[in-house]
Amino acid sequence: MVRHVAFVLALWKTNLLSAMEYRVSFLTQMAGMMLNNAIYFVFWIIFFARFEEVNGWDLVDMLFLFGVVATGFGVGTYLFGNAVRLSFLIASGQMDYYLSLPRPVLLHALASRSNASSAGDCAYGLLSFGAAVFFAGAFDILMLLRFGLGCLAAVTVLISFLVLVQSLTFWIGNTNLLTSNAFNAIVTFSLYPITLFDGTAKLLLFTLIPAAFIGALPAEFVRRFDLAQLAQICAGSAVFLFLATFVFYRGLRRYESGSAFQVRT
Amino acid sequence: MPAVSVRDLRKTFQLKQKAAGLRGSLRALWRPSFQELDAVRGISFDMDEGELLGFIGPNGAGKSTTIKILTGILHPSSGEAEVLGRVPWRQRQELAFQIGSVFGQRPQLWYHLPAVDTFYLFGKIYELDDRELKGRIAFLAEAFEIEELLETPVRKLSLGQRMRCEVAASLLHRPRVLLLDEPSIGLDVVAKQRLRMTIQRMNDLEGVGVLLTSHDAGDIEALCRRVIIINNGEIVFRDKVSALKRRYLTVKTVDVRYNEQLPPDFTLPGVEMVKVGRYGAKMRFDTRVTPVEPVIGGLAAAGSLADVTVSEPSLEEVIGAIYGQAESKDG
Numbered sequence: 001m002v003r004h005v006a007f008v009l010a011l012w013k014t015n016l017l018s019a020m021e022y023r024v025s026f027l028t029q030m031a032g033m034m035l036n037n038a039i040y041f042v043f044w045i046i047f048f049a050r051f052e053e054v055n056g057w058d059l060v061d062m063l064f065l066f067g068v069v070a071t072g073f074g075v076g077t078y079l080f081g082n083a084v085r086l087s088f089l090i091a092s093g094q095m096d097y098y099l100s101l102p103r104p105v106l107l108h109a110l111a112s113r114s115n116a117s118s119a120g121d122c123a124y125g126l127l128s129f130g131a132a133v134f135f136a137g138a139f140d141i142l143m144l145l146r147f148g149l150g151c152l153a154a155v156t157v158l159i160s161f162l163v164l165v166q167s168l169t170f171w172i173g174n175t176n177l178l179t180s181n182a183f184n185a186i187v188t189f190s191l192y193p194i195t196l197f198d199g200t201a202k203l204l205l206f207t208l209i210p211a212a213f214i215g216a217l218p219a220e221f222v223r224r225f226d227l228a229q230l231a232q233i234c235a236g237s238a239v240f241l242f243l244a245t246f247v248f249y250r251g252l253r254r255y256e257s258g259s260a261f262q263v264r265t
Numbered sequence: 266m267p268a269v270s271v272r273d274l275r276k277t278f279q280l281k282q283k284a285a286g287l288r289g290s291l292r293a294l295w296r297p298s299f300q301e302l303d304a305v306r307g308i309s310f311d312m313d314e315g316e317l318l319g320f321i322g323p324n325g326a327g328k329s330t331t332i333k334i335l336t337g338i339l340h341p342s343s344g345e346a347e348v349l350g351r352v353p354w355r356q357r358q359e360l361a362f363q364i365g366s367v368f369g370q371r372p373q374l375w376y377h378l379p380a381v382d383t384f385y386l387f388g389k390i391y392e393l394d395d396r397e398l399k400g401r402i403a404f405l406a407e408a409f410e411i412e413e414l415l416e417t418p419v420r421k422l423s424l425g426q427r428m429r430c431e432v433a434a435s436l437l438h439r440p441r442v443l444l445l446d447e448p449s450i451g452l453d454v455v456a457k458q459r460l461r462m463t464i465q466r467m468n469d470l471e472g473v474g475v476l477l478t479s480h481d482a483g484d485i486e487a488l489c490r491r492v493i494i495i496n497n498g499e500i501v502f503r504d505k506v507s508a509l510k511r512r513y514l515t516v517k518t519v520d521v522r523y524n525e526q527l528p529p530d531f532t533l534p535g536v537e538m539v540k541v542g543r544y545g546a547k548m549r550f551d552t553r554v555t556p557v558e559p560v561i562g563g564l565a566a567a568g569s570l571a572d573v574t575v576s577e578p579s580l581e582e583v584i585g586a587i588y589g590q591a592e593s594k595d596g
Contacts, residue, residue: 007389094371099337100368100373
């Protein structure tokens with residue numbers, strides 16, 4: 001385990017070195033993403049200026065939600081940047097590189113790239129969490145721990161979901177459109193109060209598009225401790241992580257490589 | 266025990282077929298059809314520890330597929346293979362600590378970073394301690410003459426410089442076997458020669474065995490004692506490079522120049538005259554039909570010789586002839 005941690009830290013360091021080769025581009029993308037998130041949140045500010053709450057959720061809940069979701073997305077897609085291009089790597093035969101080195105293929109592939117714009121998501125998420133704490137007027141160290149755990153769950157479920165969807169490439173070939181739709185769906189649904197949904201829609205948000213594990217559930221858990229929610233978060237993360245790993249390695253047996261010229265960035 | 270042992274290895278790919286145009290696309294959507302492609306068709310061979318073995322063939326012959334099976338990248342459809350006593354597709358990670366691989370079309374160096382950064386990353390991947398890694402980098406930098414290149418971003422290196430850095434990276438963990446798939450692809454003559462020299466040097470210094478695929482026969486001629494030629498997924502020749510030459514280099518070409526004029530109808534028995542000029546001629550003969558001695562004797566008897574050059578076909582031509590034979594058998 002320790003040797004895998006040292007290896008992943010070395011990968012992240014190399015990603016950082018690579019990003020620093022283009023500092024201006026890195027900072028521009030980061031600032032752009034923060035602005036993008038802020039503009040999106042303005043709509044909720046306008047909404048809550050008119051309606052005090054929606055099915056029990058107020059503006060502070062939304063700040064907690066954006067805090068967890070943006071930090072989770074940011075950390076997830078920064079540290080595991082290839083999670084959004086796994087399908088391309090599989091379809092274009094670029095898994096060869098990871099298969100020829102003595103490390104777990106999935107972990108190696110995911111952690112071999114960082115998205116600069118994700119750092120903007122991450123910074124925005126932390127600011128949103130800070131604002132939520134400020135307006136809630138309640139903060140203790142346990143809340144910070146709950147925030148850390150909530151973000152970890154969001155990262156785990158998000159990355160697992162993306163791996164799961166893109167592992168279908170091993171069976172059905174190109175899944176670029178499916179991946180793009182799945183990514184948009186999980187982002188969109190994770191940024192709404194869960195109380196807006198019930199019945200089948202709610203079930204879907206815990207299963208087929210597990211946005212609830214990335215947004216509402218950890219956000220509620222961060223605001224106030226609930227043992228049942230903690231159990232749900234842990235179970236959801238474990239199930240999706242297991243499924244993603246299982247399906248990916250099953251698919252990997254069908255991997256057919258390729259002969260295109262490649263470049264490692 | 267051989268370093269690499271392959272028995273009746275087969276790999277079949279399923280290729281989706283589609284007729285041209287929109288109609289073909291719609292039909293493929295409704296009723297997809299697949300064709301099976303036998304990339305590797307029951308090949309068997311061994312490679313000894315420390316051996317430099319050439320594995321050559323034209324594009325699509327099955328060389329890269331075989332190498333990918335031996336590194337654990339691909340699962341074979343059937344057959345057996347062991348590299349250093351391990352089954353590659355079952356013991357991939359264990360094996361990767363013992364072997365190195367370089368694919369000419371798939372760089373492992375990070376494009377935007379200096380090669381030394383990738384070397385340090387590889388140090389972590391292969392679990393080398395920092396002191397050992399530094400010493401190893403210094404040693405390889407000297408052996409490959411890349412000291413001046415290590416801190417230059419890879420994107421700014423020439424292809425030849427980059428390829429030397431690639432091969433050096435693959436040797437950081439002291440592999441016992443190196444699998445090189447088309448390492449000289451796209452290199453100019455000078456860069457090819459430098460790369461060959463460094464591979465030979467590492468074989469001499471550390472006894473690393475090299476399985477080298479290339480469709481440049483010059484790589485094989487310069488480096489390997491033994492060669493396997495593969496075509497359409499099957500082995501069509503396996504022996505020493507010298508045997509390959511002996512068996513196939515039977516056609517000699519002779520360029521001759523005289524101090525005096527030649528008769529316009531100048532001929533020699535058993536020799537095909539390619540071109541006859543006023544003071545010289547170019548001719549070709551097969552040593553299995555016409556021995557060398559009477560030809561040379563005939564040339565000397567024809568007049569006062571100014572110059573004679575006897576040349577053999579290049580290895581490329583020989584291999585071309587072997588592919589041709591194999592294909593005409595298939596046809």
